[in-house]
Amino acid sequence: MADYKPQTLEKKWQERWQRERAFEVTEDDPRPKFYCLEMFAYPSGHAHVGHLRNYMIGDVVARMKRMRGFNVLHPFGWDAFGLPAENAAIKNQTHPETWTLENIAHMKGQLQRIGISYAWEREIATCMPDYYHWNQWLFLKMLERGLAYKKRSSVNWCPSCNTVLANEQVIDGKCWRCGTTVVTRELEQWFFRITQYADELLEAADRLPEWPDKVLTMQRNWIGRSEGARVKFPLPDPKGQPDHIEVFTTRIDTIYGANFILLGPEHPLVQQWKAQADPAFRQTLEKFLAQDRTLRMTGEIEKEGFDTGRTAINPFTNKSVPVWVANFVLGEYGTGAVMGVPGHDQRDHEFAHKYNLPITIVVQPGAGAVSSGSAAEPYDGPGTIVNSGEFNGLPTSDAIVKMSEAAEARGIGERTIQYRLKDWGISRQRYWGTPIPVVYCDKDGMVPVPADDLPVLLPKVAEFTGRGDSPLAQVPEFVNTTCPECGGPARRETDTMDTFVDSSWYFYRFCDPKNASLPFDPDKVGYWGPVDFYVGGVEHAILHLIYSRFFARVFRDLGMSAIDEPFTRLLTQGMVLKDGHVMSKSKGNVVDPDDMIEKVGADAIRLYVMFVAPPEKEIEWSDAGLEGSYRFLARVWRLVDQLCETIGGEGIPAPGGIELDDAERALRRKTHDTIRRVSQDLDPRVHLNTAVSALMELVNELYAFCNRSESTRVGRSIDDPATIGVAERPATIAVLKEAVEALILMISPFAPHMAEELWERMGHPDGIVAVGWPAFDEQVSRAEQIVVPVQVNGKVRARLTVSIEVSEDELKSLALADPQVVKNVEGKTIRKVVVAGGAGSRIVSIVAG
């Protein structure tokens, strides 16, 4: 007997898959396509088992779909640009490219050793010129269409990474990469006009039924659509400055309670007044500007402000109101100016209390008496308008319409829709990214690099000191060039693109990874797209997943594809924890897959990770659980090892037409029931853990069947777990073969190496990849039915048709609920209910009196 030695057999199958290019696919295939993708990896060094979880989930789906007759595209690649490579270069003086390529080589080995079925022929690395060429190509197309533009703006700046961050990359006021507190800076930056698609991105989010709700909610909040109005508050004494302040409000119905105006510290008027203001004004302003923008936005920061000494006119009350600067008003949202309604807005209420500003109540929750003066708490719900002149008595919803109309009629306001989403700032003052393909010429200004001259290559030489604004600016051979227009001297743009640009369309490149004349052939993306099943971390709910939806639309509008939504179904996998913490190098709690492969093999790791929890839930790593999975696989191995000589090979009939005894029939039913359950668990549900437990039950049943009695077994002793017996009865052999082969096929997405080996031993030389998923017979899978008579005081009053597996308690309650029985016991007391008989012939007896 051969022991289960995963390490040797796993190697054997991995080499064979590679040799045979087993997972490469083409478009000229009659089967329906299925594009299965896991978010590609950042090559940070060594992957731990937490990293591998989503690849394993995707692999189960890819392998299962192949067996179910789909032409499955399952590619992999590397999100290879980015800051860590550059930081490593600063630290160790290794070139970012060297560091990155070494990490890729190592991590690719890890993925191959865990047996993920990738079409490695399609591997891409975004740091290679044949990839980033197409970032530049797309940038030029976007520039042509006004979707890429440059503007001076205040940006999030990470003082440690020395770079700009997009809003999405600032988490709780800190840099998403290094955790340093982010500050604000004024810089010339490149932007992508994602706001042009804000409405479409929002509205289409309603048509993604196979995305997790929480991700859609996060996207909707991020896009943040607000319906409201802009209203002008005249400035009485303009003197060369604008004659009004325009505010954005979602509650114009409260305008009679607007007792002050709040300007954001970035507001142009504030900047203008600063010039003539006293030092205290400037100092406070500087302080506000240095404050965390996210905390300012969420209002979690202590609310502070100061009076500018100016006033404006409330156009509805015609009263003069003071103009203040407040730190919780953001320059870039709405108009950067707010009407302060302390009676009905929490933040304004706090502000008014702090600075003793008047509070007016203009909305009453119900009917009831009108209160005046300051309320202890602001009321921000709907109600009836009060203290508002001609609008008194209106419900707030009507007042919004009426007051907006009034403002529009007077030319002092208009209804608008405001988005929280901002254009995507893509400039990074870093080396290890895609060079932005424009040059600056004294004569011609900014000139795009002609498409024929792409790619603009990253120079190999650059000094990595971590100081200075942009490493590329320090490479004269790169910077100095000629102007494509006039041929005179010009300087290259030295910013590189945010690496999220790379990951916003890589899923299309996989469809046509070697294309040298376009980012991809539209026909190929037409065939493979959209991604049918996408697996990745929920941390990408807004960044990557919004940008990708945006890029899909840009390609669509360029006529390159017909696809709106790039990912039909999204699964966000749970984290892997160890000792209660998310596995991470910094916590020192990582489990190296290679160590585990050495101990128990790749298949046991895969099976364990899939079995321990549903894919969306987090899991706590346990070595004991891993060993349990190994023991289960060894059990399957022994079973097949002992049976394959008897039940393997061709020439054994299917059990369909054969006369079976009770035990054989029960096993056959279990087999078909398991196929039914596992098929449904895997597709479309992806309940991988319950699928594994169904397989475990089948294995238990198989052991019990083989060891069921002395007379039916050949072999040694039942007590010897290594020995199981098989009768020579053809019917037994037929049902066993059916069960064991179904088991091997169904376990193969989870434990592909072992399954292939066992399949081969069963006498099938062609490999599982070429075999179909087992089918089940609905009839056979259903539990057998029996008819159970029910007696009341000795007379049969009813007959119940129930499953043979029904429990005694179930049978009793079914009997008592039967209408005939109910009729016959009416007015009597039930004294006794007994279930007699066993297995096939049972009877319920009720004594009532």
Ligand code: ANZ
């Ligand atoms: C008066 C008012 C009265 C408001 C009231 C709310 C309740 P959303 O829904 O998030 O769009 N606001 C406008 N621009 C702002 C800015 N740049 N920074 C901070 N706050 C700003 O919120 C819109 C509301 O947020 C606006 O409606 C405004 O306050 C405030 F009972 O106007 B409201």
